[in-house]
Amino acid sequence: MKLGAIVMIVILLLLMGAGTVQQATKHANTNTPEAALRSFLDQVRAKHWDEAYSMTQPGAGVDKDAFVKDLGGNNGSLKTISSLQNENTKILRQSSNDADIRAELQWSTAVGALHETRDFKMVNDDGEWRVAWPAAPKSQAVAKALPTTYLRWDVVQRGSAKDEWGVQNVEPPRMRIISMNAIENQGDVVILGEVVNEDTVPGFVAINAILLDKDGNSIAEESSFDKISHTLLPKEISPFRIDFPNRKLAEIKSVRISPTNILVPAAADPVVGVMNQRIEKDQDGKSILRGDLVVQGGQTVNIPHVLATFYDRTGKVIWVSDGYVDRALLPQQAVPFTVNLRDDLAGQVQNYRITVNYYNSNRS
Amino acid sequence: MKILNPRTLLSILVLCCSSAFAQELKVPQTAVDGDGVNIGTTGSGSATLYITGPGTALKRELRRGDTISLTGDEIAYAGRYTAVLKSGSETTAQNFYVVAGKPAKLNFMARPSRVPVAQPNVISGVVFVLDRDDNLVTAPTPVNFQLGVNGSAAASHPVTSKNGVAWIKAASGKQEGAAQFTASIGDVSAKRVVQQVASDPCNLRMKAQPAGSSIEVQTEPIKDCSGNPVPDGTIVTFSETAGAHGRSTVDARVKHGIARATLPANPGATLSVASGVVLGNEIRWGGGQ
Numbered sequence: 001m002k003l004g005a006i007v008m009i010v011i012l013l014l015l016m017g018a019g020t021v022q023q024a025t026k027h028a029n030t031n032t033p034e035a036a037l038r039s040f041l042d043q044v045r046a047k048h049w050d051e052a053y054s055m056t057q058p059g060a061g062v063d064k065d066a067f068v069k070d071l072g073g074n075n076g077s078l079k080t081i082s083s084l085q086n087e088n089t090k091i092l093r094q095s096s097n098d099a100d101i102r103a104e105l106q107w108s109t110a111v112g113a114l115h116e117t118r119d120f121k122m123v124n125d126d127g128e129w130r131v132a133w134p135a136a137p138k139s140q141a142v143a144k145a146l147p148t149t150y151l152r153w154d155v156v157q158r159g160s161a162k163d164e165w166g167v168q169n170v171e172p173p174r175m176r177i178i179s180m181n182a183i184e185n186q187g188d189v190v191i192l193g194e195v196v197n198e199d200t201v202p203g204f205v206a207i208n209a210i211l212l213d214k215d216g217n218s219i220a221e222e223s224s225f226d227k228i229s230h231t232l233l234p235k236e237i238s239p240f241r242i243d244f245p246n247r248k249l250a251e252i253k254s255v256r257i258s259p260t261n262i263l264v265p266a267a268a269d270p271v272v273g274v275m276n277q278r279i280e281k282d283q284d285g286k287s288i289l290r291g292d293l294v295v296q297g298g299q300t301v302n303i304p305h306v307l308a309t310f311y312d313r314t315g316k317v318i319w320v321s322d323g324y325v326d327r328a329l330l331p332q333q334a335v336p337f338t339v340n341l342r343d344d345l346a347g348q349v350q351n352y353r354i355t356v357n358y359y360n361s362n363r364s
Numbered sequence: 365m366k367i368l369n370p371r372t373l374l375s376i377l378v379l380c381c382s383s384a385f386a387q388e389l390k391v392p393q394t395a396v397d398g399d400g401v402n403i404g405t406t407g408s409g410s411a412t413l414y415i416t417g418p419g420t421a422l423k424r425e426l427r428r429g430d431t432i433s434l435t436g437d438e439i440a441y442a443g444r445y446t447a448v449l450k451s452g453s454e455t456t457a458q459n460f461y462v463v464a465g466k467p468a469k470l471n472f473m474a475r476p477s478r479v480p481v482a483q484p485n486v487i488s489g490v491v492f493v494l495d496r497d498d499n500l501v502t503a504p505t506p507v508n509f510q511l512g513v514n515g516s517a518a519a520s521h522p523v524t525s526k527n528g529v530a531w532i533k534a535a536s537g538k539q540e541g542a543a544q545f546t547a548s549i550g551d552v553s554a555k556r557v558v559q560q561v562a563s564d565p566c567n568l569r570m571k572a573q574p575a576g577s578s579i580e581v582q583t584e585p586i587k588d589c590s591g592n593p594v595p596d597g598t599i600v601t602f603s604e605t606a607g608a609h610g611r612s613t614v615d616a617r618v619k620h621g622i623a624r625a626t627l628p629a630n631p632g633a634t635l636s637v638a639s640g641v642v643l644g645n646e647i648r649w650g651g652g653q
Contacts, residue, residue: 151596151619171477196640199478200561200595233617235564235640236599268597268617275628278610296614296626354613 030055033099033122034089036129041103044071045084057123059134070136075328076302076361082109082326098123098132111226111305111324117283146298146331151268153202173203175232175261181317182255185342189247191255192317194239194309197232202266204230209242210256219251220244227322229307229357231266238355239309241320270299272356274306275334279341279349287346292334293325293356301329305357308339313350329358388428389449391458397465397495398436403447405430410451417445417462442499464499470507472547472554479536480563482590487511487558490531491547500528508548509534513541513560536560540592562592568644570602570637574629579604579649581635582624593621600639604649606630 030036036055043052049068056067073079085108092100099122107114121132155170180193191209207224227241277291289308295301304325312318323339341349390404405411407428415422415434418441424432428451439445442464448457471492479486489509493501507530512518516539523530530547536558537543543558566589572581581602586594600623604612607630614625627635630649637644 151617153597198640200480200598201478202597234595234598236615237640268619271614271616271625273612273614273625273627275612276610277612291610291612296616355615 030128030130033094033101033129034091036122037089037101037103037120037131040131041084041087047072047083055130056133057125057130059132061135062133066136067133073326075300075330077326077328078109078111078114078303078324079107079326082107082114085113092119096124107326109324114324114326116326148269148298152266154265155263170263172261172263173197173199173201175203175205175259177257177259178237179317180257182249183318184249187246189244189249189252191242192239192320194237194317195259196237197234200234201263202231202233203261204264205232205259205261206230207240207242208258208260211244211247211252212254212256213251214253216253220247226305227307227320229355231264233266233268239307239317239320269297270301271296272301272304272329272358274354274356277354279346282338287341287343288338289341289352290336290338291354292336293329294334295329295331298331300331301358302361303359304329304337305359306337306339307355307357309353310341310345310349311351312348318348319345389447389456389458391447391460394461394463395439397440397442397462397497397499399465400436401434401439401460403432403434405449412450414448414450415445417441418443420445440497464501465495467493467501467505467549467552468496469494469498470547470549470552470554472556474545474556474558476558478559478561481536481540481560481588481592482538482563484535485533486536487534487545488531489534489545489547490529491525491554493525493528493530493549502528505549510546510548511537511543513537513539513543518544538590562594563588563590565594565639565642568637568639568642570644570647572635572647572649575626577629578626579629579635580624580626581637583622583637583644585621586618586623586639594618596620598639600637602627603636604628604630604633606633609633
């Protein structure tokens with residue numbers, strides 16, 4: 001008897017708790033468009049896709065799966081391994097029936113923060129504000145067979161120390177730094193330049209730099225990290241940028257650059273074209289370089305990484321900028337990208353060159 | 365007759381004995397590696413012969429007057445040897461030298477393993493001349509270096525070794541392929557392979573044709589200035605500059621000797637092609653070339 005009462009009380013408490021949660025979900029603040037959007041983004045942050053989808057007014061052809069792919073990414077893109085960190089919203093226009101809100105979204109990813117500006121259309125649905133979710137633009141690409149040769153290099157090393165004296169394994173590829181420039185930017189010293197693979201085999205390259213003071217002592221050491229395309233095919237050129245925070249050029253006598261290059265296996269595919277490149281101003285008036293990425297072959301690129309090299313009128317590298325694209329590249333489908341350009345340099349830029357590095361989940 | 369006093373007699377005996385020991389050990393001044401050496405002794409009675417040298421320590425019991433033969437294997441290392449004969453409390457010692465034998469082995473170091481064609485002084489070859497027991501043959505010896513790709517005549521470079529080492533700096537040939545780099549002395553030789561690869565592209569040319577709403581650009585077979593096809597995988601950059609449409613670029617890879625890419629079809633666009641630091645031709649799309 002006593003046990004039955006306890007069980008009843010526990011069940012009652014559980015039901016009350018569930019009811020409270022359900023009530024809380026149901027009563028997410030949707031009284032104003034901005035509050036509704038914030039509630040929606042809270043669900044996105046928690047990756048509660050069902051709840052987030054329930055707060056939308058889906059457009060034609062949008063189902064939950066399409067909604068999740070649109071917002072949470074797909075095809076192994078950077079978005080699929082990121083989470084919403086912060087948002088800033090700003091009402092652009094509002095009426096009693098609908099509103100336009102611009103949201104500055106900051107996603108946290110393994111490669112650093114990813115910033116996204118997204119305009120949301122809010123609609124008043126019987127007193128509840130919802131996020132109008134249109135269908136994602138469909139690709140105009142026509143399905144066709146694309147040749148993929150899977151050209152690749154594998155490295156076969158000689159075996160044991162029993163080999164005859166004087167014989168050797170294949171040498172690392174010849175890499176050459178073809179330009180270098182040291183500048184000061186916002187309290188940091190930045191080393192910029194370009195490296196080329198002059199050989200006929202692919203190689204992995206990393207650039208390390210050591211700053212030396214007037215007595216020849218080392219005062220700082222950094223590497224190019226991800227501001228370089230590490231795997232270079234024959235005759236491929238990559239920019240590199242090495243940042244030394246809180247340093248001044250005046251305290252530096254010289255810079256010692258040491259490239260590390262090794263022979264690595266590599267594949268020639270996929271080839272990514274960079275179309276319609278142009279320098280423009282964004283909605284905030286900042287200089288950006290934008291364009292579209294298109295995979296020329298039949299493979300998918302999971303995480304594209306764009307590296308832009310900017311030159312002055314003498315051909316000197318004056319800045320290297322990079323940016324990750326949060327969408328995967330599917331064959332023949334254009335995906336837009338933007339890369340920041342320092343506003344103080346925009347007037348000096350006479351030429352630029354874009355290279356695309358990429359990370360694939362099945363890359364070996 | 366005057367009899368010598370005992371003290372004088374003892375001095376004479378010591379001198380005689382010393383003189384006798386100096387004659388007791390007969391060694392050649394030099395011996396050649398592999399040939400062995402004979403060491404002669406004089407006198408009578410038992411004795412012990414010790415031989416020390418580079419990496420060598422030998423001991424032989426003998427009767428004075430015997431001749432001891434050491435085989436080539438027992439004195440395999442070139443250098444200074446010491447023979448010590450000990451008989452009772454008396455010892456005597458002689459030095460002799462073993463010099464390297466005839467060349468039997470070449471240690472050959474060739475660098476680099478991969479080199480562009482038609483480049484001066486890019487291949488280096490160093491040979492250490494050794495005898496059968498790995499002793500450095502320091503006597504001047506003619507070494508013949510040969511470098512050639514299969515199917516073409518090998519270039520010959522005779523060099524005389526100096527202090528056991530001979531070396532050359534050679535130009536790469538004009539034909540790509542696995543070059544056989546050989547060093548030889550008589551019938552003794554050592555071989556290395558130097559991969560000669562195509563150099564930078566030469567006379568890079570492309571053509572363009574419409575492909576739906578795009579332009580398909582394709583190079584002619586890409587070769588270096590010696591006529592060797594550049595290896596597959598080499599990057600060729602196609603660019604299109606089209607005014608308001610901005611610029612489009614594709615870093616294509618050479619496959620089966622040619623590179624191709626697809627660019628947007630913008631009337632009036634200028635198409636160009638480059639590989640590394642080599643520029644190719646330009647095409648104006650919608651106008652004449």
